[in-house]
Amino acid sequence: xxxxxxxxxxxxxxxxxxxxxxxxxxxxxxxxxxxxxxxxxxxxxxxxxxxxxxxxxxxxxxxxxxxxxxxxxxxxxxxxxxxxxxxxxxxxxxxxxxxxxxxxxxxxxxxxxxxxxxxxxxxxxxxxxxxxxxxxxxxxxxxxxxxxxxxxxxxxxxxxxxxxxxxxxxxxxx
Numbered sequence: 001x002x003x004x005x006x007x008x009x010x011x012x013x014x015x016x017x018x019x020x021x022x023x024x025x026x027x028x029x030x031x032x033x034x035x036x037x038x039x040x041x042x043x044x045x046x047x048x049x050x051x052x053x054x055x056x057x058x059x060x061x062x063x064x065x066x067x068x069x070x071x072x073x074x075x076x077x078x079x080x081x082x083x084x085x086x087x088x089x090x091x092x093x094x095x096x097x098x099x100x101x102x103x104x105x106x107x108x109x110x111x112x113x114x115x116x117x118x119x120x121x122x123x124x125x126x127x128x129x130x131x132x133x134x135x136x137x138x139x140x141x142x143x144x145x146x147x148x149x150x151x152x153x154x155x156x157x158x159x160x161x162x163x164x165x166x167x168x169x170x171x172x173x174x
Contacts, residue, residue: 009033013074014082015059017048026082037069044069050087058086 014028029047031040041057044050050057059067062081067073077083 011074011076014077014079015085016082018084018086026079031071031074033071035071040069044085054090055087056090060084
């Protein structure tokens with residue numbers, strides 16, 4: 001081996017493969033430092049004879065958490081505690097829904113619609129009375145202004161009859 005290439009570190013990992021049909025098999029593989037995640041995935045696919053490119057691979061640790069396909073995240077393990085590799089079709093882990101709306105959501109929507117209908121009907125009734133209310137408000141404001149003008153006219157009449165005495169009763173001594 002040339003001296004320019006240092007030996008790469010390697011790890012042996014045990015993987016329990018969960019197949020789509022429900023079967024499980026245990027296998028081991030050696031992962032080298034510096035391998036990319038795609039290379040590790042390709043190695044796993046060849047090791048487990050997976051040829052379908054649409055299959056999604058999920059690698060889980062012994063606690064069930066999904067871990068990335070990288071040298072750093074793959075720690076050496078034992079046969080008793082292997083990593084789990086799940087091979088699934090896209091969206092196959094999602095539970096099927098009946099595509100119906102829950103009843104409590106339906107009731108909530110019905111309550112909202114009923115509340116909106118009540119508010120609209122109250123506004124329709126208020127719109128009918130709006131011209132009369134506007135006219136009454138204008139008349140009230142005009143009566144108030146008329147009273148203020150009358151008061152000011154009375155004050156001006158009273159002050160008009162008084163004679164202006166001036167500011168000083170005595171002449172200043174200058």
